[in-house]
Amino acid sequence: xxxxxxxxxxxxxxxxxxxxxxxxHFAEHLGRCIYGGxxxxxxxxxxxxxxxxxxxxxxxxxxxxxxxxxxxxCFADEYHWMDGIGPKDERPVMVNTHWGGVEENNHFGTHEFxxxxxxxxxxxxxxxxxxxxxxxxxxEWVEYLTRDGDSPMARLRKxxxxxxxxxxxxxxxxxxxxGCGGNMTAEHYAQEARRYGTxxxxxxxxKLYKIAAGASDFNYDWTEQLMKQLGHLGCQRVxxxxxxxxxVHYYTIAGTWANxxxxxxFDTDEYYATMVKAARxxxxxxxxxxxMDCYDPHKTVxxxxxxxxxxxxxxxxxxxGFLYQQNTLRDALVASVHFxxxxxxxxxxxxxxxxxxxxxxQAMILTDPDSKxxxxxxxxxxxQMNKGHQDxxxxxxxxxxxxxxxxxxxxxxxxxxxxxxxxxxxxxxSLSNLDADAAADVExxxxxxxxxxxxxxxxxxxxxxxxxxxxxxxxxAPRAHNGFSIEGDTLRxxxxxxxxxxxxxxxxx
Ligand code: AHR
Numbered sequence: 001x002x003x004x005x006x007x008x009x010x011x012x013x014x015x016x017x018x019x020x021x022x023x024x025h026f027a028e029h030l031g032r033c034i035y036g037g038x039x040x041x042x043x044x045x046x047x048x049x050x051x052x053x054x055x056x057x058x059x060x061x062x063x064x065x066x067x068x069x070x071x072x073x074c075f076a077d078e079y080h081w082m083d084g085i086g087p088k089d090e091r092p093v094m095v096n097t098h099w100g101g102v103e104e105n106n107h108f109g110t111h112e113f114x115x116x117x118x119x120x121x122x123x124x125x126x127x128x129x130x131x132x133x134x135x136x137x138x139x140e141w142v143e144y145l146t147r148d149g150d151s152p153m154a155r156l157r158k159x160x161x162x163x164x165x166x167x168x169x170x171x172x173x174x175x176x177x178x179g180c181g182g183n184m185t186a187e188h189y190a191q192e193a194r195r196y197g198t199x200x201x202x203x204x205x206x207k208l209y210k211i212a213a214g215a216s217d218f219n220y221d222w223t224e225q226l227m228k229q230l231g232h233l234g235c236q237r238v239x240x241x242x243x244x245x246x247x248v249h250y251y252t253i254a255g256t257w258a259n260x261x262x263x264x265x266f267d268t269d270e271y272y273a274t275m276v277k278a279a280r281x282x283x284x285x286x287x288x289x290x291x292m293d294c295y296d297p298h299k300t301v302x303x304x305x306x307x308x309x310x311x312x313x314x315x316x317x318x319x320x321g322f323l324y325q326q327n328t329l330r331d332a333l334v335a336s337v338h339f340x341x342x343x344x345x346x347x348x349x350x351x352x353x354x355x356x357x358x359x360x361x362q363a364m365i366l367t368d369p370d371s372k373x374x375x376x377x378x379x380x381x382x383x384q385m386n387k388g389h390q391d392x393x394x395x396x397x398x399x400x401x402x403x404x405x406x407x408x409x410x411x412x413x414x415x416x417x418x419x420x421x422x423x424x425x426x427x428x429x430s431l432s433n434l435d436a437d438a439a440a441d442v443e444x445x446x447x448x449x450x451x452x453x454x455x456x457x458x459x460x461x462x463x464x465x466x467x468x469x470x471x472x473x474x475x476x477a478p479r480a481h482n483g484f485s486i487e488g489d490t491l492r493x494x495x496x497x498x499x500x501x502x503x504x505x506x507x508x509x
Contacts, residue, residue, distance in 0.1 A: 003404035003433075003440040007397050009420050011427050011507050012448030018421055020066040020390035021351035022342040023383060024125070026307055028073035029108070030099040030360050031322030037358040037367055038116060039108045046372055050115050051107070055374050056358065057119045059365055063383045064390060067170060069125040069306065069353045070113050074098040074180035076172070077131030081141045084109020085160050098180060100321030110145065114166050123169060125353075130174030130189075130196055130213070131182035139199040142171070146206040170351075171200055172306070173243060174213040178222065181213060186225035189213065194229055197242035211304050211351075214247035215288065223248070223288050227295040245302030245350055246292075250284050251311045251361075252277045252334050263312035263326040264465050268436050271330055271464050272408040274310070275434050278334040279413060281308070282341045289348040302350030305342075309355045309362030309379075310334050323360045328467040329476050329498060331362055332378035332459055336432040336500045339386050340419035343430075346394045354379070366468075373470035381459050381478050385502045386430055392423035397444075404440065416440050416495070422507065427451060429503040433495035436464060440495040450489060451505030456481040460499035 027033050042051045049057075071079050075098060083092045084106040091106035117124045126145075128138040143153035148165045157165070173196045175181045177189040184192065193212040200208055215222035226246045254274040255261045261270055288303055295301075312325045335354070342352055355361045364380040367373070403414040417432040433440045458481035466475050481501055483494035495501055 005442045006400040008445045010447045014393035016346035018346045019350050024067040024353040025357045026069040026353040026355045027357050029075045032359040034108050065122040067123040067125045076127040076175045077181040125170035127172035135199050142200050147203040169209050171208045172211045177213040186222045190225045190229040194242040210243040212243040212246045220291050223291045245304050247304040247306035249307040253311050276408050276411045278337045285345045303348045305352035307355040327377035329461045330464050332382050335379045335382040337417050340417045343419040375468045378476040388428040389421045392421035395420040431501045442493045444491045446489045449507040454505035456484045456503045458501045
């Protein structure tokens with residue numbers, strides 16, 4: 001029997017704006033994300049511009065990627081940016097100790113990254129080295145990138161072929177400084193973040209938005225220590241000049257870190273366990289936001305979910321240090337549930353970056369090393385179907401009588417997830433049915449305006465394990481959905497089992 005859900009959406013009552021940056025991306029020097037992914041080198045027979053693979057760029061442009069975080073991850077705290085500028089054959093080689101112990105020839109450096117951002121039409125987000133770098137090194141990187149006029153680093157940039165400074169807003173002060181980024185305590189790192197933040201200067205009209213390296217998962221104490229360093233309790237506004245935001249990392253795994261399970265071979269119990277983990281993102285963001293509210297009730301400091309997504313065992317036969325995994329309909333539903341949660345936290349969440357864009361963890365695109373074919377994953381399609389939420393006003397979805405639930409171990413999982421937003425006179429609704437077997441029917445009373453020119457799309461497949469390969473690139477791909485009706489102010493949407501559906505319409509009245 002189908003689950004039946006009744007809800008109300010007031011299309012004329014706009015909530016907080018959903019930052020487009022919650023659709024952000026992350027690309028690390030890890031496995032085949034940069035080398036053999038984005039960057040194939042100028043001599044490659046794959047069409048490229050300056051070594052950057054053009055079919056990848058074209059596919060990603062369709063997602064309107066708002067920002068790209070680089071060069072790590074754990075790699076960021078071992079990266080010395082000066083090794084990655086100047087003639088490529090003179091750049092020093094290093095060992096990428098975190099990820100496979102492979103050699104890094106530094107051919108993809110600052111100029112190549114900025115060129116990639118320009119091709120993608122996206123904002124750069126640079127993650128600086130706190131763990132093994134120096135304050136001077138980071139400060140000079142900012143100067144190199146953003147300072148106009150005459151100065152040592154501006155001259156060096158010009159000597160390397162770039163006259164104009166770039167615009168760089170997002171700047172990370174280290175990564176996972178509780179772990180791979182230096183194994184610091186929260187108290188110690190909070191002081192370091194103030195120190196590093198002090199010397200990352202604004203040049204001309206380039207205004208940095210500095211992001212302190214935040215907690216892992218539910219470590220609220222870490223967030224508290226960082227907030228304490230920004231100001232005082234109470235109504236006094238925090239002084240966020242050292243850093244403007246703090247981050248948190250949260251990955252969805254079904255098993256344990258030692259045994260995360262396969263990306264494609266899993267049973268229904270593992271599927272539901274995965275969805276429970278994904279849904280806990282709501283608890284995570286609520287918990288960190290609550291701590292921040294105690295210090296910053298005016299919400300001037302941003303929360304950034306710097307890394308999120310599924311993390312499975314690597315594909316059999318691939319380098320364990322390369323984190324290459326397939327991507328099924330299950331991953332797509334993990335993504336759609338995250339986005340609903342992000343939309344509900346629009347008042348505090350300023351950015352979220354999926355880990356990672358290409359060939360690593362929950363990727364949008366997989367490139368085949370042999371055939372050079374490019375495959376769009378089910379997760380890619382969720383980003384594409386949902387992109388209308390970027391910078392839209394969030395709309396509340398009030399459910400009458402609650403959502404259908406299922407007991408999963410000790411947890412209760414809501415098996416339907418919905419969010420809505422409004423932008424440029426259009427409403428966009430996203431609906432996920434997480435039930436592996438039962439369909440759901442959602443009946444939404446639309447108040448404050450009628451919908452016309454309604455269109456709907458669906459992403460589903462015969463099985464949760466279905467995924468795309470070079471031989472079968474469209475096993476999981478969106479198609480038009482005719483399982484909806486609109487009668488007066490009532491929108492009815494049919495959600496088959498394990499499906500993701502979007503509905504858009506023009507608001508009048
Ligand atoms: O995304 C892979 C790794 O996960 C990142 O390098 C690190 O920050 C996190 O532990």
